[in-house]
Amino acid sequence: MGKLIIFGFFSLMAILSGIGIITLKNPVYVVVALLSSLIAVAGIFFTAGAELVGALQLLIYAVAIAIFYIIVISAVPWQKAKKSETHHRFEGLISLPVVLLLYIEMIVVFLLGVKASPKGEIAKFIEKIGNAEVVGAILFSKYFLAFEVVSLVLLVGMIGAVLIGRKESQTYEDDTT
Amino acid sequence: MKTIPLEAFLVVSMILFGLGVIGIIARRNLVTVLMSLELALNAVNIALVGADHHLGLAEGQIFALFIIALAATEAAVGLGIIIAIFRLKKVESTDEISELRG
Numbered sequence: 001m002g003k004l005i006i007f008g009f010f011s012l013m014a015i016l017s018g019i020g021i022i023t024l025k026n027p028v029y030v031v032v033a034l035l036s037s038l039i040a041v042a043g044i045f046f047t048a049g050a051e052l053v054g055a056l057q058l059l060i061y062a063v064a065i066a067i068f069y070i071i072v073i074s075a076v077p078w079q080k081a082k083k084s085e086t087h088h089r090f091e092g093l094i095s096l097p098v099v100l101l102l103y104i105e106m107i108v109v110f111l112l113g114v115k116a117s118p119k120g121e122i123a124k125f126i127e128k129i130g131n132a133e134v135v136g137a138i139l140f141s142k143y144f145l146a147f148e149v150v151s152l153v154l155l156v157g158m159i160g161a162v163l164i165g166r167k168e169s170q171t172y173e174d175d176t177t
Numbered sequence: 178m179k180t181i182p183l184e185a186f187l188v189v190s191m192i193l194f195g196l197g198v199i200g201i202i203a204r205r206n207l208v209t210v211l212m213s214l215e216l217a218l219n220a221v222n223i224a225l226v227g228a229d230h231h232l233g234l235a236e237g238q239i240f241a242l243f244i245i246a247l248a249a250t251e252a253a254v255g256l257g258i259i260i261a262i263f264r265l266k267k268v269e270s271t272d273e274i275s276e277l278r279g
Contacts, residue, residue: 003180011189018196018216027208034212037193041219044189045241047181048230053222053241060245065215065252072256073208076263092203099198103191134235135242143239150246157250165257167264 007047014040027073031066038062052132186227194220205270207259211252218248 017040020033038061045054139147193216200213222244225237268274 001180004185007181007185011185014189014219015192015196018193021209021212021216022196022200022204027206030209030212034215037216038219041193041223044186044223045226048186048226050226050229050238050241053226053238053245056242056245057222060249061215061219065249068252068256069208069212072260076208076260089203092199095199095202096195099195100191103194107187107191131235131238135238138235139239139242143236146243150243154246154250157254161253161257164254164261 003047007044010040010043010047013037014044028070031069031073034069035062035066038066049131052135181227181230183227183231186223186230190220190224190227192220193217193223205272207262207271208256210271211255211259214255215248215252218244 014037017033017037021030021037024030024033038057042054042057042062045051045057197213197215197217197220200216201210204210204213222241225241225244229235229237262268262274266274
């Protein structure tokens with residue numbers, strides 16, 4: 001019962017921060033709401049028993065990515081954005097029913113898949129040696145190729161970000177008319 | 178052991194994913210669109226971790242780790258693209274980028 005109350009608190013915090021993300025006007029306030037939501041999601045991970053993912057969520061998301069957004073917001077002059085920052089009202093209204101329909105479809109698929117999947121193969125290992133060890137053992141044995149591919153994706157993304165973000169020697173303002 | 182039902186995780190995940198998609202569609206500022214995308218990715222992570230909690234597996238947490246890594250890559254590339262768009266065209270609203278509109 002206590003776990004359920006903590007879970008409800010964290011999910012309420014995440015949802016309220018999510019509402020803040022889609023309604024606040026100033027981009028800096030939106031970053032603060034995003035940070036609050038990410039920390040609440042890390043709390044949900046902890047209550048679900050996924051300590052490694054929760055800790056990495058705090059480290060990578062809540063520190064690295066949020067700071068990255070703040071740096072970009074402070075690096076770009078936003079005077080024009082502050083004047084024209086509004087919402088697409090009609091699209092915002094019709095997006096929720098469509099998304100709910102798609103997501104209900106996803107949940108049906110998910111529940112059917114859960115029903116068909118093998119139950120609790122490694123639950124006794126998790127109880128015996130802990131969450132982070134189990135995740136590490138499976139990550140570096142069964143999913144080692146995927147791990148390497150993710151490292152390659154990170155490298156390619158880094159090269160792409162540097163190439164896209166560097167200063168051009170010429171500007172293309174004449175081409176965009 | 179299992180006091181939190183799977184449906185609770187799925188409902189929270191659904192609400193957060195819907196909020197993120199509303200943000201992606203309805204916001205005009207490019208940076209806030211990317212932040213809403215981060216919210217949607219987090220919702221997917223909640224669903225994966227909740228499934229792990231229900232099934233007693235660890236695969237979903239591994240997928241969640243991959244999603245976190247890919248979200249970091251996506252943030253780096255996306256923000257680089259936004260800065261490049263701003264530098265080239267001096268716009269930051271999604272309405273003003275309409276070259277691909279037929």
